[in-house]
Amino acid sequence: MNVASRFRTLPETGDRVQFTLDGAPASAPAGVTVAAALLAHSGAWTRQTVKGAPRTAYCMMGVCFDCLVEVDGTPNTQACMTLLREGMTVRRQTGLRDLNGGHCG
Amino acid sequence: MAEVDLIIIGAGPAGMSAAAFAARGGLQVLILDEQPHPGGQIYRNVAQNRSKRGFLGQAYAAGTDLVDALDHPHITLLTGATVWRLDKGPQVTWSRGAKSQTTSAAHVLLATGAQERPVPFPGWTLPGVMPAGAAQILMKTAGMLPKDAVLAGSGPLLYLIAAQMIDAGSPPQALVETQTFPQMLSATPHLPRALFGLPTLRKGLSLIAKIRKAAVPRYTAASGFHATTTESGNILFSFRANGRDQRLTCGLLLTHQGVIPGTHITRAAGIEHYWNAAQGAFQPEHDLWGATDQPGLHVAGDGAGIGGAEAAASAGELAGLNILCQSGRLSSDTRNQRAARARAALFRARAIRPFLDAAYPPPTDILAPSDNTIVCRCEEVSAGAIRQAIREGAQGHRQIKTSLRCGMGPCQGRMCDATLRGLLSEGKASQPISPPRARSPIKPIALGELAALSPPQEEPA
Structure with a gap:
């Protein structure tokens, strides 16, 4: 996870929201999507495919489904279509999309 | 019995413009949009950015007027609402906050816009x-x-x-x-x-x-x-x-x-589609008002053919006027008179498209990429595997999908259909390729949500 973010976030005033990513604390400006928060946090992958290939949010408009992450225990959540909320628990997904919930190990 | 007069799917320039004209003409309008705020992709968050992010430019800021016009007693805007089914009637089934419901209307306007190619x-x-x-x-x-x-x-x-x-x-x-x-x-x-x-x-x-x-x-x-x-x-x-x-x-x-029309909803609705060779994309058939071959269904904006934001707003206005006319709120003479301005604006907005389409075409190595390129991002299917399947006799999107799972992932072909067509048409310039089928649910939905949905009133399919 030590890839620097590929974006520079403008120093705009406003509230910040605290969340966790794979258990580690993180924060982002209020009003952004989970996908934007993850891209501002790091340039690394947020999902691994069945074949183990790294992916992260791609289209940012709900079309490609490459931004799927686990949000508050719900897997396969489109990060780009979900607004970040205070205290959210976000986990990266690896491998097959799971029908039953929970991230696959 | 219709619950509202008009349901508009998509709150981009086409949908917002149609809503304003239909509401001012007396119709009860429900707009559904997937995103958290109205504006579509072109005017995304435009109302939230009123006094900041000036680098986005004046053409972007112009979208605030369309958003402000939604503030009308006859307009209900529901954001975060994903439409996943459209039935005859017309009836629209949509999901919001992990709950689905069905609403019927006399008219439905499909204004779902474009996606990047x-x-x-x-x-x-x-x-x-x-x-x-x-x-x-x-x-x-x-x-x-x-x-x-x-x-x-x-x-x-x-x-x-x-x-x-x-x-x-x-x-x-x-x-x-x-x-x-x-x-x-x-x-x-x-x-x-x-x-x-x-x-x-x-x-x-x-x-x-x-x-x-x-x-x-x-x-x-x-x-x-x-x-x-x-x-x-x-x-x-x-x-x-x-x-x-x-x-x-x-x-x-x-x-x-460039961008291509998002056609999952129009294809799933059974509207006839044709290949626009100049724009390299399928688009739904419609008349100059946006009316389609399916009763009660209009289309407007980039989802009906790429024209850009200004063309979309004008097309939305024309669809709104036609729906008012079909609802008995406007005579066809008044409709035609009031449409003159929008028609002229639509002509001007579209005038530059043939130049842009010819000057900036997608290159052939993007339309039909090299064998070691992943075509289907969801199921990780390469161009080489697809070419192999074509050599072995697979014809059309469906056979490729069945044999390779290409297009079977959660994006439902949105990221690979266009490339698959490029591969299928390699060396076969004259052979028409039909658009791939799209079926409900046109966006993935949880089984539990489907089960919780009360059965809609029976309608003949």
Whole structure:
């Protein structure tokens, strides 16, 4: 996870929201999507495919489904279509999309 | 019995404009949009950005008027609402907050807009490679500026985003453009018509001037895109231009090859579609009001054929007027009279398209990429595997899907259908290829949510 973010976030005033990513604390400006928060946090992958290939949010408009992450225990959540909320628990997904919930190990 | 007069799917320029005209004419309108705020992709978060992010420009800020016009007692706007089914009646089934429900209306306007054309090449799935439009969405919604980015591809949006990045103080490292001089030459016969859209043409030229002034290096006639990741997570982008192999290292590789209509909903609705060869995309058949061959269904905006935001707003106005007429609120004479302004605006807005389509076509190595390129991102199917299946006799999208799972993932073919068509049509210029089928649910939905849905009233299929 030590890839620097590929974006520079403008120093705009406003509230910040605290969340966790794979258990580690993180924060982002209020009003952004989970996908934007993850891209501002790091340039690394947020999902691994069945074949183990790294992916992260791609289209940012709900079309490609490459931004799927686990949000508050719900897997396969489109990060780009979900607004970040205070205290959210976000986990990266690896491998097959799971029908039953929970991230696959 | 219809619960509202008109349901509009999509709160972009077409949907917002149609809503305002229909509501002012007396109709009860329900607008459903997937995103958290109205505006569509072009005017995303425009009302939230009123007094900030000025680098997005005046054409973007113009969208606030359309959003403000939604503040009308006859308009109900529901954001975060994903439509996943459309039945005859018409009836619309949509999901919001993990709950689905069905609403019927006398009329439904499908204004779901466009998506960026997939730009497949080896490495396009890597973190750090992303559509230029996606980066623009991050600029609009989160004030996030691409750092050390290369813009690669072709089309007017590439210049607009480069100019916005320059104005925001984060200029691109380079512009790698795929259009060629012969393509530009072949577009010149369309220039006289484009003069009807002179302000748009001028705007385009001013964007290019801005990029020149900022001394952003430009490569043209580029081909053979290839991306890998360096140890530090940067993107190593190689391509061919000026007769040489070129390599650039960047934090972000932002690609663009124009936009195509999002047609899952119109195809699932059973509307006839045809191949628009100039734009390289399928689009739904419709008349000049946006009426389709399906009762009660209109289309407007980029989902009905690419024309841009101004054309979309005018098309939305025309659809709104026609729906008022069909609802008995306007005579056809009054409708025709009141449509004159929108028709003229639509003509002007579309005048530049033939020039743009000819000057900035997607290159063949993007339409039908090399064998080692992943075509279906969801199921990780390569162009080589698809070509092999075609050699073995697979015909059409469905047979490829059945044999390789290409298009069977959660995006439902949105990221691979266009490329699959490119591969299917290789060396078969004359053979028509039908659009792939789209079926409900047109967006993935949880089984539990489906089970909780009360059965809709029986309607003959």
